[in-house]
Amino acid sequence: MNAKGTVFRYGDNIDTDVIIPARYLNTQNAQELASHCMEDIDKTFVQRVKPGDIMVGGENFGCGSSREHAPLAIKASGISCVIAKSFARIFYRNAINIGLPILECPAASEAIREGDVVSVDFDTGVITDETTGRQFEAAPFPPFIQKIIQAGGLMASLKEKA
Amino acid sequence: MGMTMTQKILAAHCGEASVKAGQLINADLDVVLGNDITTPVAINEFEKAGFTSVYDNKKINIVLDHFVPNKDIKSAQQSKRCRDFADKYNILNFFDVGRMGIEHALLPEQGIVTAGDCIIGADSHTCTYGAVGAFSTGVGSTDMAAGMASGKAWFKVPAAIKVELKGRLHPPVAGKDVILHLIGEIGVSGALYKSLEFVGEGVRSLTMEDRLCICNMAIEAGAKNGIFPVDETCEAYLKARSQRPWKAYAADPDAEYERTVVIDLDALEPTVSYPHLPENTHPARDGKNIKIDQVVIGSCTNGRIEDMEAAYNILKGKKIAKGVRGIIIPATMAVYRECIVRGYTTAFVDAGCIVSTPTCGPCLGGYMGILAEGERCVSTTNRNFVGRMGHVDSEVYLASPATAAASALTGYITDPRDV
Structure with a gap:
């Protein structure tokens, strides 16, 4: 599985309140959530994002609330993958559980710039910044988590076991 | 091991x-x-x-x-x-x-x-x-x-x-x-x-x-x-x-x-987290020039009976500052009832506050106290991220119930030991 797209770059401690403000949590509709994704820190994100694009964050990406609406909104906006220096732990679980690919890679998080075209090979964890030609390697998921991802998310993996 | x-x-x-x-x-x-x-x-x-x-x-x-x-x-x-x-x-x-x-x-x-x-x-x-x-x-x-x-x-x-x-x-x-x-x-x-x-x-x-x-x-x-x-x-x-x-x-x-x-608990002072991250902490005393528009006392962090008591001890018999909206939200029906029995609810209303039934409401910017552009709130809640309680240009200062109540009285961030 691969992804390729243009990068939207944000800083450290991107919290779930800016990913999807609570004033929109009266819906579970992913497309409706996506129409407000990131609006409190980047009003133009939803207009500019194209299917396949990639989000890059710094430390502690997705901190704050447990709202699964946050990864759901990012996924439904068309983002194919989030790369960050580190992820807040509930966001990390949620992304895996709903099938939003995420990669922890400090070097890529620091080097990749806004607007770069980046490709990702999920099988090898290799991240290529095609604009600069630089390559990075993300830490692979433990086998336990790979199984959840391969099954298509947590609920599907639970059904497989049942 | x-x-x-x-x-x-x-x-x-x-x-x-x-x-x-x-x-x-x-x-x-x-x-x-x-x-x-x-x-x-x-x-x-x-x-x-x-x-x-x-x-x-x-x-x-x-x-x-x-x-x-x-x-x-x-x-x-x-x-x-x-x-x-x-x-x-x-x-x-x-x-x-x-x-x-x-x-x-x-x-x-x-x-x-x-x-x-x-x-x-x-x-x-x-x-x-x-x-x-x-x-x-x-x-x-x-x-x-x-x-x-x-x-x-x-x-x-x-x-x-x-x-x-x-x-x-x-x-x-x-x-x-x-x-x-x-x-x-x-x-x-x-x-x-x-x-x-x-x-x-x-x-x-x-x-x-x-x-x-x-x-x-x-x-x-x-x-x-x-x-x-x-x-x-x-x-x-x-x-x-x-x-x-x-x-x-x-x-x-x-x-x-x-x-x-x-x-060292002996040396600990009333502490306030300034916008827009909880790690941005300052002694409450340093905030005395920061003018506020609203105070929220409640939430899963500080809506228990002892929190209500701390607010009561500071607000009883007094009036909150003109221009400050005081919103008090006991966290459970038992706390809500106990506030009535102990006379806290009357004291809060007499001080110029409102008392809501339990809700997370304003903590996450849901309702019951949303902030307008440029407004500041001292809140006993848990997060002060951008836009957390309303407009993206509003500000949340996290504090204890005592600090929040003291700030409501003066209209500025206030150390509860100073009122």
Whole structure:
């Protein structure tokens, strides 16, 4: 599985309140959530994002609330993958559980710039910044988590076991 | 090698004699929790996967607290979805308007969570229950769905940070000041993926309300959980309410901690977190030139009876400053009732405040106190992110109930020892 797209770059401690403000949590509709994704820190994100694009964050990406609406909104906006220096732990679980690919890679998080075209090979964890030609390697998921991802998310993996 | 409190509870819940940091386990759950925001998403996942029964209708808790009494049609639809699900699966601990409270104030108060439990909740502040000696952590809606179906959750066993409390707490300095100070010291990702284990002689001087408040905000340091040892204060609390027998776990003497942070409670001052991160802490006294528009006293962090008492002690017989809106929200119906019985409600209204029925409301910018552009609020809630309580150009200053009440009187951020 691969992804390729243009990068939207944000800083450290991107919290779930800016990913999807609570004033929109009266819906579970992913497309409706996506129409407000990131609006409190980047009003133009939803207009500019194209299917396949990639989000890059710094430390502690997705901190704050447990709202699964946050990864759901990012996924439904068309983002194919989030790369960050580190992820807040509930966001990390949620992304895996709903099938939003995420990669922890400090070097890529620091080097990749806004607007770069980046490709990702999920099988090898290799991240290529095609604009600069630089390559990075993300830490692979433990086998336990790979199984959840391969099954298509947590609920599907639970059904497989049942 | 020895285990931490957290590791011992996890080992006991996955059938292992011992576990170590980094190990992936599948643990049995004593309590699964969701609210009116996260449960509808969990129900979608539960149904989409084709499940037709829950693992144990006594262990699942659904609390309508974020947007109730419902603020609009969409949130009413979400509450209805939870209600219908609770009916269909005979969920015994379903808490609707009239019985509800803010989940993390309600579950300990009702004795639903107890020492030695392994708990997940689809709400990040589920880490609150570490105060009663449980392993308790926030998860997302899909984890809640899986927990409702199977009674299990996967965890990576966390490493731990030891927080050693020295001396004793001197009111009006409170648990909130302890946790804000700690987050200021280690930062909002300072405990990422780890346990915060609170130990030391200073624990004795903390009330259960202090401990619940401290564990509540462990997530604001990135922690997986916060936990206190079960001492006499905790046992007395559990004896009065726990619905089940409990088990107290103590850390082994040779348990491994990645680092130790020491907090001298004797030297601790009323502390305020400035926008837009909880780690941005300052002494309350330094904020005396910061003019405010609103004060909120409530939430899962500080909406318990002792928090109401701290506010009452400062507000009774006085008037809040002109131009300040005072919003007080007891966190559960029992706290709400007790405020009436003790005369706090009358004193709050006489001081110029409003008193709401329990709701998370303004904490997450839902309703009941949304801020306009440029407005500032001193709040006893837990987060001060951009736009958290309203307009993206509004500001939230996190503080204890005493500091919030003192600030309401003066109209500026105020140390409660100065009023």
